[in-house]
Amino acid sequence: MSDSGETIQARVAAAMITAPGSGQGKSMVTATLARLHRNAGRRVRVFKHGPDYLDPMVLEKASGAPVYQLHPWMTGEAECAWRLADAASEADLVLVEGSMGLFDGNPSSADLAVLGGLPALPVIDAAGMAQTFGAVALGLARYREDVPVHEVIANRIGSPGHGRMLAESLPEGIRLLGAVPRHEAMNIPDRHLGIVQAQEIQNLDEQLDAAAEVLQAAGLDQLPKEIQLSARRPAPPPRLLEGCRIAIARDRAFAFIYRANTELLEAMGASLDYFSPLANETVPEADAIWLPGGYPELHAAKLAGQSAFRDWLQAHHQADRPILAECGGMMACMEALVDGDGERHAMAGLLPGESIMVGRLMGLGIQSLETAAGSLRGHTFHHSRLETPLEPLAHTRRQRFDSAGEAVYSDKSLLASYFHSYFPSSPAAAAALFRRDEPLF
Known part of the structure; x- marks a missing residue:
């Protein structure tokens, strides 16, 4: 698709919410972060990496704004760039939920993060894990030099003491942004194709609000660092x-x-x-x-x-x-x-x-x-x-x-x-x- 010649330039707080693999809880953390900042009066835009119909339904409910897919091959690199820049021009926060693990697939969530200049923010399921948490974080941060990982989120911790142990396990240069406890509000049902459709989940708004309070108590109410985004807007289609x-x-x-x-x-x-x-x-x-x-x-x-x-x-x-x-x-x-x-x-x-x-x-x-x-x-x-x-x-x-x-x-x-x-x-x-x-x- 040809571009219109108009260039969009904007600075915005943004992050790629990712994980070491599927099942770590990144979908609910992304949705809850969106609801937390929306409830604080911020304008939030969320995207989903890769082909996915189900997560965007919940993300739209959480953010109150349209959610689009971003995939450098399926949607194209130019479209990824202009959708991010366009969102940045009107939002206070832009979040992209990754797919599977950070480096899984071709192109991977890491590839999209590099394309968009997004810092990667891994969500790591810490249940049943102690100092190995630091090793997992270190591996994600060192695997590719072009993918910055400076903060991580611990999910499903068992106690405040568990969270402190995880924080102490992290190597220099990586800090624990927040430790999310196991909580019913952070659970979302699924079936054979993924999470249940948003329209089928009773009291989803109330659940998202309750989950947002869990994240706020875990110290996750701070905005990520701002990045600069620039892209050309596409011309209207024939x-x-x-x-x-x-x-x-x-x-x-x-x-x-x-x-x-x-x-x-x-x-x-x-x-x-x-x-x-x-x-x-x-x-x-x-x-x-x-x-x-x-x-x-x-x-x-x-x-x-x-x-x-x-x-x-x-x-x-x-x-x-x-x-x-x-x-x-x-x-x-x-x-x-x-x-x-x-x-x-x-x-x-x-x-x-x-x-x-x-x-x-x-x-x-x-x-x-x-x-x-x-x-x-x-x-x-x-x-x-x-x-x-x-x-x-x-x-x-x-x-x-x-x-x-x-x-x-x-x-x-x-x-x-x-x-x-x-x-x-x-x-x-x-x-x-x-x-x-x-x-x-």
């Missing part, structure tokens, strides 16, 4: 979807939607209508339909009984109007869905075969889809498999191994895959998904 009305499924079964995707569609001229398949809603005037990913397997019995939604979807398909079905959306388009208990539920039947929950990870990673209009980047993450006699129209490419990835299926103007697209990676290709006036492959 109006490739002028007059196109897109119906987008959005409820507890279909919620995996990048905010940047819908904003791009609107910037290209599309009008967006949201509907709930679980509520049996339809949008009869839609020119195109987008069924995003989510948890149809948790609501399969109810989806099977929503006849108005099913009949409308089938009529749209028979009329050869565009349908984009991503992951959970594709599962809803099959003849049947077999849930985690082995129960078989009838779906819309736009594609032959069925999706089957298998209780283990079946696809994970950054991928791209080459189309005639451009290369769409995105990812895959699912715990089901597809059984279908349909031959794939195309395959995505795995970024890491440059090999064939997810199958892409098509029937009439329906395009279905486990692949989740990041539309801003190729606005022209994203527009082609919903117009279909030219062949995609």
